[in-house]
Amino acid sequence: MFRKLQVFEFARGFTRAIFGPKRQSLTFCQVPAIRHMSEEPACKRPCMMKIGTHNGTFHCDEVLACFMLKQLPQYKDAEIVRTRDAAVLDTCDIVVDVGGVFDPAKNRFDHHQRTFTENMKSLCPDKTRETKLSSAGLVYLHFGGELLTQILELPRDDPVTNIIYDKVYENFVEEIDAIDNGIDQTDGVQKYRITTTLSSRVGNLNPHWNQTDVDIDAQFRKAMEMVGAEFMDRVMYFKQAWLPARDLVQTAIKQRKEVDESGEIICMKEGGAPWKDHLFSLEAELGVSPPIKYILYTDQNGAWRIQCVPVRVGSFENRLSILEEWRGVRDEELTKKSGIPGCIFVHAGGFIGGNKTYDGVLEMARRCLKQPSS
Numbered sequence: 001m002f003r004k005l006q007v008f009e010f011a012r013g014f015t016r017a018i019f020g021p022k023r024q025s026l027t028f029c030q031v032p033a034i035r036h037m038s039e040e041p042a043c044k045r046p047c048m049m050k051i052g053t054h055n056g057t058f059h060c061d062e063v064l065a066c067f068m069l070k071q072l073p074q075y076k077d078a079e080i081v082r083t084r085d086a087a088v089l090d091t092c093d094i095v096v097d098v099g100g101v102f103d104p105a106k107n108r109f110d111h112h113q114r115t116f117t118e119n120m121k122s123l124c125p126d127k128t129r130e131t132k133l134s135s136a137g138l139v140y141l142h143f144g145g146e147l148l149t150q151i152l153e154l155p156r157d158d159p160v161t162n163i164i165y166d167k168v169y170e171n172f173v174e175e176i177d178a179i180d181n182g183i184d185q186t187d188g189v190q191k192y193r194i195t196t197t198l199s200s201r202v203g204n205l206n207p208h209w210n211q212t213d214v215d216i217d218a219q220f221r222k223a224m225e226m227v228g229a230e231f232m233d234r235v236m237y238f239k240q241a242w243l244p245a246r247d248l249v250q251t252a253i254k255q256r257k258e259v260d261e262s263g264e265i266i267c268m269k270e271g272g273a274p275w276k277d278h279l280f281s282l283e284a285e286l287g288v289s290p291p292i293k294y295i296l297y298t299d300q301n302g303a304w305r306i307q308c309v310p311v312r313v314g315s316f317e318n319r320l321s322i323l324e325e326w327r328g329v330r331d332e333e334l335t336k337k338s339g340i341p342g343c344i345f346v347h348a349g350g351f352i353g354g355n356k357t358y359d360g361v362l363e364m365a366r367r368c369l370k371q372p373s374s
Contacts, residue, residue, distance in 0.1 A: 049078040052092030052099070053135075056084075057206050058220050060199040060227060061134035061180040062097035064173070065109070067228040068139050069094065071147055082217065097135035109138040111181070120169065129170060134180035140173045151235055164238045167277075172234045175199070198230060245273040250282055256292065264293045265365045267358075271297035271305065276313050293320045294365040299354065303344060304361035306368075308351045321350035322368050340364055 051069055053062045069075040081092055089095050094107035101108040102116055110116075111134050120127040123141060133141065140147075144165055145156050154161045178185075179199040194200075202223045207214035252266040259267045268275060275295060283291060295307045308318035326338055328348035335343040340363050342356035355361035 049075055049094075050081050050092040051075060051078045052081045052083065052089045052095040054084050054098035055082040056216075058082075058202070058216075058223060059097075059180055060176050060202040060223075061136040063202055063220065063223045063227050064136040064176060064231065065096040065139040067224050067231065068136075068143060068147055069096075070224075071150065072143060080220075082220070096139060102138070104142055109135055109142070111135060111138060127166070129174055131174050131178050131183060132181045134177040136173055136180070137169070137177040140169060144168070144173075148235065151232070152239055160239070160243065163243065164235065167238045167242065168231075168235055171238075172231065198227065202227060242274050242277070245275060246278045246282075248273050249275045249278040250286075252295075253279070253282055253286060253288060253292070259296070259362070260366060260369075262290075262366075262369060263288075264290055264369055265362070266292055266295055267362075268295060268297040271299055273297075276310070279309065280313055291319060293369060296358070296361050296365060304355050304358050306353045306355070306361050306365050310351075316349075316351070318351055320368065320371070322346050322353050322364070323371060324350065326350075326353065326364075338364070338367070340367070 051066055053066060066080055070078060075094070078093070081088060083089060084098060086099065089099050094109070095101075096109045097111070099108055099110045100113045101110055102113070102118070111118075111132070116132075118133050118138075119131055120129040120133070120137070120141060122130075123133075131137075145161070148154075148161050148165055148168070149156045152161055152164065175197065176199055177183075179197065184190075205219045205223045205226075207216055207219065248268060248270060249266075252268050256263050256266045259265050279292065279295075282288070292309055295309065297305055297307070299305050306322065308321055311317045311319055323338075323346075326334060326346040327350045328346065329337055330345045331343065334346060335341060340355070340360055342360040343364070344354035344356060346353035353361075353364060355364055
């Protein structure tokens, strides 16, 4: 009997709470024991489907690839066979990250061969991402649409499905592709190391060099639980939190000149909503000019915040930072220095500040707009 993962039981219950008790088409992973290559299948009944991947040290890309496949009806009961034996791989119904073949018609999805250079854009010209694909990206490209229609309970051609398909790749799968293929984030020297990525945490589940009593297949299943839980979390986040925020940002952009005639300040009526991705895409779609510099919104205490718009998503550089002489100053000192009542703080980095009132935070933004743009 297969052990049902508690994390996916939680996800099933969570999804029922969202979509209602009568909509139960979501199928979550049940991870069976992983057969070692040296073991012969004792299969008197018709044999189950088999997913092949390599043995030895495991990595995040094939762990995610296996997880995604096992969410699909045709592979949900599949046995995972970890081997590099070509004859054994030939008996598998689908093979990922091993075998030296990329051939979707034969369900072979390896990316290690010298001739392999494929990325999202090369295989799907309407896509923009050009990071070389790993087995995770290959499985997502070929099966991700089917998987998302099942998780989201939406048609494959629904705009929401397509939007979330791209967001999950760009904000989850692509990172795994890049790390597995040894692609640096930047061309320059990194100032610090990031050692807590999902790929790093999967790697840490492999036995240490001097450990001899570890069940590596059990660790592989543990990695699938962890990766699967984070994958599901991201998919549901984009549907439930990220996507609904788009309407809020669009409304704020359209009403920006009611906030300030410059059109460079917007007010979000609900604080905490994810706005950055939406802001950049909507500015392009709506032809916003000049670009927006500041976002105003309420914090959890009912006070107001001013936050700078970065030059691009993920950047710590701002289009126009808060005035330098206010940075790192708080409360009465800041109120006195700025001449604006109710000031609370300005971060030393100059990207965010606070005021007790809407009028106060708006005046902070207007004053900052008067400084020369870099």
